[in-house]
Amino acid sequence: MKKFTILSIVTASLLSVATANEVTNQDSTIGDIIKTAVKETKVTPKLKQIRLEETPIESQKEIKSDVFDYKLEAKKVAENVWCFFGALDKPTKENAGYMVNSCYIKTDNGYLAMDSGPSYQFAKQSYEVMRKIADLPVKYVVNSHEHDDHWLGNDFFKKEFNATLIGPESINKNYKDGDKTRMYNILPENAIKGTHIIDLDQIVKEAFTLTLGGEEFRIIPMDVKAHTGDDVFIYMPKRKVLFAGDLVMNGRITSGRHGSVMGQLKALAMMQKLDWKVLVPGHGFITDARAMDEANLYFKLTKERILKAIDEGVDATEINEVVKLIEFKDKAMYDILNAHNIGFAFDELEMLE
Numbered sequence: 142m143k144k145f146t147i148l149s150i151v152t153a154s155l156l157s158v159a160t161a162n163e164v165t166n167q168d169s170t171i172g173d174i175i176k177t178a179v180k181e182t183k184v185t186p187k188l189k190q191i192r193l194e195e196t197p198i199e200s201q202k203e204i205k206s207d208v209f210d211y212k213l214e215a216k217k218v219a220e221n222v223w224c225f226f227g228a229l230d231k232p233t234k235e236n237a238g239y240m241v242n243s244c245y246i247k248t249d250n251g252y253l254a255m256d257s258g259p260s261y262q263f264a265k266q267s268y269e270v271m272r273k274i275a276d277l278p279v280k281y282v283v284n285s286h287e288h289d290d291h292w293l294g295n296d297f298f299k300k301e302f303n304a305t306l307i308g309p310e311s312i313n314k315n316y317k318d319g320d321k322t323r324m325y326n327i328l329p330e331n332a333i334k335g336t337h338i339i340d341l342d343q344i345v346k347e348a349f350t351l352t353l354g355g356e357e358f359r360i361i362p363m364d365v366k367a368h369t370g371d372d373v374f375i376y377m378p379k380r381k382v383l384f385a386g387d388l389v390m391n392g393r394i395t396s397g398r399h400g401s402v403m404g405q406l407k408a409l410a411m412m413q414k415l416d417w418k419v420l421v422p423g424h425g426f427i428t429d430a431r432a433m434d435e436a437n438l439y440f441k442l443t444k445e446r447i448l449k450a451i452d453e454g455v456d457a458t459e460i461n462e463v464v465k466l467i468e469f470k471d472k473a474m475y476d477i478l479n480a481h482n483i484g485f486a487f488d489e490l491e492m493l494e
């Protein structure tokens with residue numbers, strides 16, 4: 142009886158490993174599966190035997206620290222301007238939402254932050270880096286749009302500095318504390334913990350100039366749906382620096398699910414008219430004169446090719462076969478986002494016809 146029970150347990154564990162293996166490797170032989178199972182069975186009791194006092198000091202620290210370490214480094218992109226550049230990826234447990242760009246502009250009277258990142262912890266850790274550069278308070282935070290990887294850090298700046306939070310109305314309208322937005326569902330617990338949604342203090346309805354400690358910021362809302370229905374960007378005329386938010390991305394495919402191709406083209410045309418030397422995208426690393434090139438080409442080709450396809454009678458079910466934007470196939474997230482973007486663009490452009 143006892144023997145039978147043990148055998149059942151072993152068989153059950155072998156089966157569960159076999160199931161896991163089938164997912165990752167269809168070609169595993171039964172021998173491989175058993176080897177893996179035996180290996181795993183051996184490792185588990187060993188781990189359990191490790192006692193805290195036996196582990197080295199470094200590991201003890203790791204065990205005690207329950208806070209995600211974003212390992213942030215600030216990159217100087219212009220005089221008085223530093224940015225944190227996130228990975229060219231979707232949000233994952235591993236990057237904990239650090240797949241977005243967030244910037245600080247130093248002035249004589251404190252910082253202005255452009256987008257506050259995906260969590261309270263991200264904002265806190267980014268400020269810790271900035272404090273070593275100049276120990277100044279953050280007076281203003283400007284949010285580019287309502288996607289939560291760009292503003293869930295706001296609460297840190299409110300609590301720490303009573304900073305004035307400025308941004309699009311959609312954030313106040315569509316989100317309240319307790320909502321489980323995308324970052325809450327994806328980020329590891331030790332990264333999202335302590336993150337609260339709070340209201341913005343000031344809504345951007347029309348363009349205005351904010352002056353802080355000798356620096357001038359032109360805060361400009363889009364009047365049409367572009368990346369979202371409610372986008373804001375910042376232009377610093379004296380420094381010739383532009384913070385585009387997600388109206389510009391490079392190195393990766395944009396996410397068009399809330400946007401408009403026509404609106405994006407309008408936003409890019411507006412930015413092209415401004416005299417900038419540095420442009421910081423919402424996602425992506427290129428900030429020089431080429432920063433907008435990919436976005437321009439992507440939306441221009443999307444529009445041209447879809448309109449041509451519509452003229453030729455291509456319908457929604459065929460559009461992904463006809464328009465692929467193959468020029469962008471090596472950009473990050475092409476496989477995840479491009480076909481969807483073409484689908485959304487088709488729906489939009491078909492209505493124009």
Ligand SMILES: [Zn+2]
Pocket residue numbers: 286288368387
């Ligand atoms: Zn976005």
